[in-house]
Amino acid sequence: MARRPLAIGGVVFGAWMMIVAGTWQVLVGIAALVEDEFFVTAAGYAYEFDLTGWGWVHLIIGIIAVLVGFSLFTGSDWARALGIAIAVASMIANFMWLPFQPWWSIMVIALDVFVIWALVSVGDRMRFPDQEPDR
Template identity: 30%
Template sequence: MSTPRGTGGVQAAFAGLRGPLLAAGLLAGAGLLDLAGAVGSTREVFIVITQEGISRIDVTGWAWLHAGIAAATVLAALFVVTGHRRAVLTGMVAAAIAIAADLVAFPFVPWVETLAIGLNAVALRLLYVYARTG
């Protein structure tokens, strides 16, 4: 079965961008997930109970820093859609920084961070493969 007339050029134009498009979607999804988790953790109170007593941990500053990194990751994902070499490198750096921030925030929102680390890791791998072959 052949493709309808006029769509072959569009498919050929996007054939080389499949990796970056998927990576951009994963980066954007991880960034939005991180953004929701960071903003949500600013409203929660974290308490640590030790031998010496009870301590309240304020993570508001770290949460806003994490939200900024998440917003930068979403912007990098929009830049990755172009498929340029600099965009791919920017996406790789953003994914690596986001993974580091997710590891720091892991004790406070473990389920959100597990998902975000997975999405960022897969996006980083896709971008790495695209950078080596493209």
């Protein structure tokens, strides 16, 4: 199987974007846990949770996203599948976080969309010629 630099480059860039988005999630999670008065809450929002709870959600998703982002460099199928799942979870969490930090949420959602596109579009082209398929 021939190596496809564009496909591999897309996943490498997607992995770095997942690491960046995960780091952003960790930072907003820590901010919500430490200083929840920093965030302005909208009254009557349908997905109203305690900001400390949101802090934990963002912190956990962020940590997992960073770890999965680094594991994407191995080229394994499980890392791609988990990367897609975490990016979808991140998109949902940030959609529900929109009233608290709209621009931040939109940036993370945009990064997650690119990560999903990169991980879905590469298929088996991520494999280097000397790699065996996952079993």
